[in-house]
Amino acid sequence: MAMIRVGTRGSALAMTQTTTVAERVSELAGSSYELVRVRTEGDILKGSLSQIGGTGVFVAALRDAVLEGRCDLAVHSLKDLPTLPADGLTVAAVPGREDVRDALCARDGLTLATLPDGARVGTGSPRRAAQLRAARPGIEVVDIRGNVDTRLGRVAGLVSGAPGDLDGVVLAAAGLRRLGREEAITELIDPAVMLPAPGQGALAVECREGEAAPGVREALASYDHAPTRLAVTAERAVLRRLEAGCSAPIGALAHLRGDELALEAVVCSLDGRSILRLTRSAPAADVDAAAQLGHALADELLAAGAAVIAPLTS
Missing domain, CATH: 3.40.190.10 (Periplasmic binding protein-like II)
Structure with missing residues (x-):
């Protein structure tokens, strides 16, 4: 099988995360791998994330590298991914999550x-x-x-x-x-004090839609961790429904509780003086149900005044 080319940012954290993923995917696929370093706008531009365009600036160049065939896969911190999918790409695996706090x-x-x-x-x-x-x-x-x-x-x-x-x-x-x-x-x-960012602690492995080699497709499918994917799907659905960017003052955390998926989200004013925090749960049927849970909780937040409390436009 051909070598798997895995795209990564060049920071120590990105290299560590990507190497862990690449080693596991190549082991599952019975193939070798090489890391391809890609410099993103977020690595070049200075200033706060809100000034330079939010955390999406860390992923655009990596996505381009995959779409252009310079890489077969790209590894992202999931909280950096924009909530809208990229045309021609799919998140083929969400590995088991690290500490969310x-x-x-x-x-x-x-x-x-x-x-x-x-x-x-x-x-x-x-x-x-x-x-x-x-x-x-x-x-x-x-x-x-x-x-x-x-x-x-x-x-x-x-x-x-x-x-x-x-x-x-x-x-x-x-x-x-x-x-x-x-x-x-x-x-x-404690998340009761500081709710994490949607997707915090999780990684995402993106590839071109339908183009991964057969052995790699199966490797990615087996590497995917269903409980983590359900949780982050619900969390990110909150952001998407609120039409908020990754740098908005919003936290969300979901976890499985028996057959239920429990989701909590918070919307804050930038000065910390106004905080709106709500919870909701639903049967953990599949990713569509998880997304619906996130949308429903976001609708509750909006009805309770989230748009007045926080800058939500991405």
């Missing part, structure tokens, strides 16, 4: 509760920023960009020789775990 990495072992008033905490996510402000109105939230190690270097005392100009940063626990940076975590933030 956000993580605080702070100086001196501090937690959200023990950070002093006036503490400076960095994040590049409007969702995290809003929920941080709601949980701890007395802290200062600082907008930051950069890879995981760059962000950790902003925390006083965490990285030798780094700026250390912040008291803490909030990052996805999944990325820290995949990079082996768990020791930097001082608190795994």
Whole structure:
């Protein structure tokens, strides 16, 4: 079987995630693989995610590489994928999910509760920023960009020789775990306090519709994790119905509870002063039912005033 070419961004986290996926898919397919590095707009442009076009800027170039035949597969952090599918591409596998939670990495072992008033905490996510402000109105939230190690270097005392100009940063626990940076975590933030981004902790493997080699198709099908796909389908359906971009101050988390899929979502004002949080469940029949659950919860959020609370237009 021909070598499988797997597209990836060049960051340490992207390379780690893609290598894990490529190794498993090639093992299942009985083939070898090579990684193809693709530079995306998100890797080039500076400024906040909302200024440069949201997290979709991290995937467009990868999708083009697959569509143009330079790669057979592309691996994305699922929370970076726009909710609308790309013409000619399909998400062929959603592997089992990592930790969904956000993580605080702070100086001196501090937690959200023990950070002093006036503490400076960095994040590049409007969702995290809003929920941080709601949980701890007395802290200062600082907008930051950069890879995981760059962000950790902003925390006083965490990285030798780094700026250390912040008291803490909030990052996805999944990325820290995949990079082996768990020791930097001082608190795994309970979703009751900070609901994660739709799809957080999950990966997506995209390929051209109907063009994967037979062995690769079967490998991707067996690699797909049904409970994770159901959960992220419901979460992302909330975003899609709200017509909100990936950088909107919206969190969503779904999980299987017996034969039911339970979904919770939050919409926040950017200043954290207004928060609307609702839950809904439905039989976990299939991905269509999961999407319908997400749409129904989004409709409830809109009826309760979500569009007044948060900037929802993507």
